[in-house]
Amino acid sequence: MPKVLIEPDRCKGCELCNAACPQQILAMSKEINTKGYFFARVTDQTRCIGCRLCAISCPDVAIAIRVHAVRYNLYDY
Ligand code: SF4
Numbered sequence: 001m002p003k004v005l006i007e008p009d010r011c012k013g014c015e016l017c018n019a020a021c022p023q024q025i026l027a028m029s030k031e032i033n034t035k036g037y038f039f040a041r042v043t044d045q046t047r048c049i050g051c052r053l054c055a056i057s058c059p060d061v062a063i064a065i066r067v068h069a070v071r072y073n074l075y076d077y
């Protein structure tokens, strides 16, 4: 099963990943991160199809996806 890996402290709360997810399984937290932003979180990991659109859409590289033990980081910086 694909696994969404979100680094809360890299998130700036722009919600682009929420809009990009075809499964509508991303939402914003009710807590804030160390930067003072509400951060993205997964609401139902079991429905993730591993498409990586969330990771591609994130301008802050806060999301990586793991599919079949392979971790996809969309950028390496
Ligand atoms: S990999 Fe695709 S289905 Fe899974 S959370 Fe990201 S956008 Fe949604």
Ligand code: SF4
Residues within 6 Å of the ligand: 006, 010, 011, 012, 013, 014, 015, 016, 017, 018, 039, 040, 057, 058, 059, 060, 061, 062, 063
């Ligand atoms: S696209 Fe990235 S920075 Fe924007 S809410 Fe999602 S995880 Fe946070």
